[in-house]
Amino acid sequence: MSAGYASRLKEYPNKGVCGLPENYDTTRAFERKVKELALWILEANGRVVIVTGAGISTTAGIPDFRGPKGIWTVEKLKKAEERKNKKRREQAEKLQKQHDNNAANDGATKNPLKKLKTNGLNHSSLSEPREEIKMFSRTSPSPKTTAAVVEETEVKEKPLMDFARARPTLTHCAITCLINSGLVDFCVTQNVDGLHQRSGLSRDKLAVLHGCVFTEICESCDLEHFRDADVGTISFQRTGRHCSSCGGYLKDTLLDWEDELPEYDFDRSDTVCAAANVVICLGTSLRIEPAGSLPFANPKSKVVICNLQETAKDDEAAMIIRAKTDKIMSKLMEMIGGPAGWDEKNVMMEDVKIERRWQRPKEYSPEQEDQIQEDAPKTENIAGAVASAKPPPTNQDIDSMNQKFIGRVH
16 A cells, blocks of 8 residues: 555655645636647757656555655655644643642632633533543544645545555556557656556656665566555565566565666666657655655756646756646646557456566677767667667658647647
C-alpha cells in the first residue's frame, strides 16, 4: 500500500512544501496550451522525454505525497493537531489543578469554569471535571478541529489502496502508446507503483529512479523480476527468493532516503534529457533531487510542467499546464490524432503484455554512456543508442500527423 511503502522510509525532515492549493487553467487557456504542446511534440522529431511523479497515479486510487490529501500532507496536519491538543490538555490540567488546590486550601467555591469555557472545554459542571478532559485524548478530535483536519480524518478512514490492485490510468496508457508510436522517446519515473510496467511499457524505454515495490533484482546477474505482489522490503535487502536465471540471491530495488539512485537508470535519464527537444513533466513537484533537475539537462529544450500545484521549477519552464494529467493526455491524444493502437474507451485492456523479466544491456558501462552523451547531437534517436528502440517517425509520418492535427484544430 502507498502508506505502507511510505512507512518503510526512515524519518526525514526535509520533505518539501506540502498541501499547497491546487489551481486549474481556464478551458480556453487549457486548450491553447495543449494545442501548442501537440505542435511541439510533432516538431521534435521523436526527441521527447516524459518525466512522471505520483500525481499521475491518483486516479488509480494511490494518494500522492504533497497534494491536499497527500500522505505527507496528512502526516503534517496530524502532527500539527497533536501539538495543538497536547497544549490544550496541558492547559486544561493546569486549570484543573488550580481548582483542586483552591478547593483544598480554603474550601472556596470559586473555580476557573469561565476560563475553561473560553478554552473550548465546555464543562457542564465541576462535579465531573476529569470526564471533560478526556475529550482531548488521541482517539477524539478537538472541538476546534479545523476543516482541513476533518478532511484528514476522512482520508485516514478510507481503505488504503493496495498497489497490487491498482490499474494503469489513462495517462500511463497514453504514455506507452506515444512511446510505442515513436512520438515520444523515453519515460523517466520517480514512482514505485509499477503502473508503467503494467501498462505494457518496456524497461528498455523506462528509467525507474526510486525503485519499484514489485521488482526484485539478482545480486549476481542483475536480472530484474517483476512480481504481482509487493516484495515487502526496502533499501536493497534480500527478499528470500532466488534468480530464475542463475539462482543468485534476489534483493528489492526500493530506495530509502539515503540510498543512491541506480547508476544505470540515472545515467540513461540524464542522457535522454540532455538530448531532448521537449521534456514533459507529469504529476511531479520536482522537489526531490537529483531527479528534479533532470528535465533541465538541456538548456535549449522546452520543458512543460503539468501539475495542479506550484512546483520548485515553475520559473524555468517553457509552459505550465494546470489540469489533471488524465485530462491533459486525453486532449493531447485527440489533437495529435490518436497514434495507432490508441483507444481511449479501452485503455485498460486485459491483454496487455507485462514484461516479467528484464536485464540491462551487458555491454553497458559508464564510459560508453559518456561517449553517447558526447555524440548526442549526431544521434537520430538517443535512447536507441542505450537500448533497443523503435526508430522515430519519418518526415512523411510527421507530415501526415501534422495534417491530421491541423484538420482537428481549425
